[in-house]
Amino acid sequence: MMGCEKVGTRERILETAIDLFAMKGFNDVSIREITKAVGIKESSLYNHFASKQQMLDEIFEYLSKQFESRSVSEEEAVRHIEGLNPTEFMEMCLMNFNMYFGEPKLMKIWRILSIERFRNERANDFFTKQLIDTPLTYQSAVFEAMMKKGLIKEGDPKALARAFYSFMLFIYLRYFEVGHQDNPAANEELREMLKAHINFFTGAIAKYIL
Amino acid sequence: MMGCEKVGTRERILETAIDLFAMKGFNDVSIREITKAVGIKESSLYNHFASKQQMLDEIFEYLSKQFESRSVSEEEAVRHIEGLNPTEFMEMCLMNFNMYFGEPKLMKIWRILSIERFRNERANDFFTKQLIDTPLTYQSAVFEAMMKKGLIKEGDPKALARAFYSFMLFIYLRYFEVGHQDNPAANEELREMLKAHINFFTGAIAKYIL
DNA sequence: GTCTATACTTCGATAGAC
DNA sequence: GTCTATCGAAGTATAGAC
CATH class of the missing domain: 1.10.10.60 (Homeodomain-like)
Structure with a gap:
């Protein structure tokens, strides 16, 4: 009926x-x-899923496919980013943040991963790779290219990437990982913090005034 | 018997x-x-604990008391740190890290907090306060004092503290929070990363060569 | 203070009628 | 494909003998 x-x-x-x-x-x-x-x-x-575990597997599979479909090569990343001025670069960072956490469904799955990684090694591997290691590799490649072109000071691109990207993890850990926020008022505050962060880095690594 | x-x-x-x-x-x-x-x-x-929950409460209570007994005022922190050279400052950072995570027992309780904060608001509040907000406040006070004394470039001390301290959270999130490491070989690598981090910051904020 | 035995609840999952 | 009914396992906690 x-x-x-x-x-x-x-x-x-x-x-x-x-x-x-x-x-x-x-x-x-x-x-x-x-x-x-x-x-x-x-x-x-149980007419739709064989077990509770299968539901979780499908949820993680969904996130995994989202990343496959959106991934770009390091070369592309370098080309997109290395010529940007600070303001454009900040917008790029915000876009990346939104790609990861902008859609509520993806945000929820990240939270599930954050919880499950303590119990599930595969969940932890995926979390570590997608949220930490891969972004660090890209960021390092971008900084290395910028150094070679003389756009920024010479230095250790990996250390620079860690210093820059750690802030994104701070934002995730402090404001996104535990889901008691969801208030749009905080968004403007986050934007201000990101702006201040990029301002600091611009001043710190700029060879010439960009 | x-x-x-x-x-x-x-x-x-x-x-x-x-x-x-x-x-x-x-x-x-x-x-x-x-x-x-x-x-x-x-x-x-149940002759020793009234319930399972009481055991957890006592564990958190233990960590809480550890922090009470070791806490110092902001003024003391400023006095201790503001005059240090980069090498001494790095050792200070390592000591702080060891205070938080050096003792296996404390490290384990941090991991419990990392897991529980998703289910328990009080656990999340404690985690956020002790691991993020309070250290940021101290770090910011130190940078502000250094700016006033002309030891480092003028700027936003809060933003500087976030940029500097985020790296510590990165280390925790990437290498400590999920307990599959415990290998002393990685320790030297972490020390190298911290050294590179402090080197970068020293170059970025030094008004004169320290 | 530790034991045996058990009460009570909730869990994931299944069988079989419709 | 949804329902009613139920199973076996595992959870926290308690009662009472020793």
């Missing part, structure tokens, strides 16, 4: 699971809790 | 709980698991 909307039940389950996992973590959310929120019985869920 | 060592059972339980909670998180460790590791029956544990 109510089965007229059978299309979408699977997706509704998955969206609900993402919401709940992001709030409480995979282990602290029960099948009963998910199905109650969706409005179905526990047993019905 | 074996009751000859009744002194210490409570402490053994607590130490075992810290070990297990740090590895798997509070919720993923059962009373059965703890008591089995200690070598007692489940019911015996």
Whole structure:
């Protein structure tokens, strides 16, 4: 009788699971809790997913595919960034932040990863690679190219990348990882902090006034 | 018959709980698991602790008291740091790192906090305050004092503190928060990274060659 | 203070009617 | 594809003998 909307039940389950996992973590959310929120019985869920674990796997798979589809080569990254002035560079940083955390669904999955990485080695590897190591590699390549072109002072590009990018991790750790914020008022404050950060770096590494 | 060592059972339980909670998180460790590791029956544990939650509360209480006993005022911090040369300053940073994470027991409790802060608002508040906000305040006060004395370039001390201290959070997030490391070989690498970081900052903010 | 035994709850998952 | 009903396992915690 109510089965007229059978299309979408699977997706509704998955969206609900993402919401709940992001709030409480995979282990602290029960099948009963998910199905109650969706409005179905526990047993019905198993017509769509073989196990609770499979739901988590699909969620991580989704994030992984998002990154595959959006990834660019280091060469492209260098070409895009090395010629920018400070203001344009800041906008680029904000865009990157938005690519990672701008969409609520992706943000929630990052939170799930942040929680699961303590229990799951694969989750930790993905988290470390995508959120830390890969961005550092790109950032280092960009700084190295800028040094070779004489745009910024000579130095250790890896150390410079760590110093610059650490701030992004600080923002994530302090304002994004634990989900009690979601207030748009803080956005302007974050933007000001990023501006101040880039101002500092511009002054610190500029060979000439950019 | 074996009751000859009744002194210490409570402490053994607590130490075992810290070990297990740090590895798997509070919720993923059962009373059965703890008591089995200690070598007692489940019911015996309740002669020492009223509940599982009380054990966690005591663990956090312990960390909290450690910080109370070691805390110094901002004025003291400024006096200690503002006159240091870069090498001395680096040693100071390493000492601070060791104060937070040098003792295995404290390191484990930080890991428990890292996990619990997603489920427990008080844990998150403590984590945020002790690991991020308070150190940033101190660091900012130090930079502000150095600016006033003309030791470093004028600028926004808060932004400078964020830029400098973010690196410490990067190290924690990347190498300490998830406990799969514990290899002393990486220590030298971390020391090199810290040295490079301080070198970069020294060059960036020094008014004169220090 | 430790033991045996057990109460009570919640969990993930399954069987089978419709 | 959803339901009712239920299973077996694992969780926290308690009662009472020793």
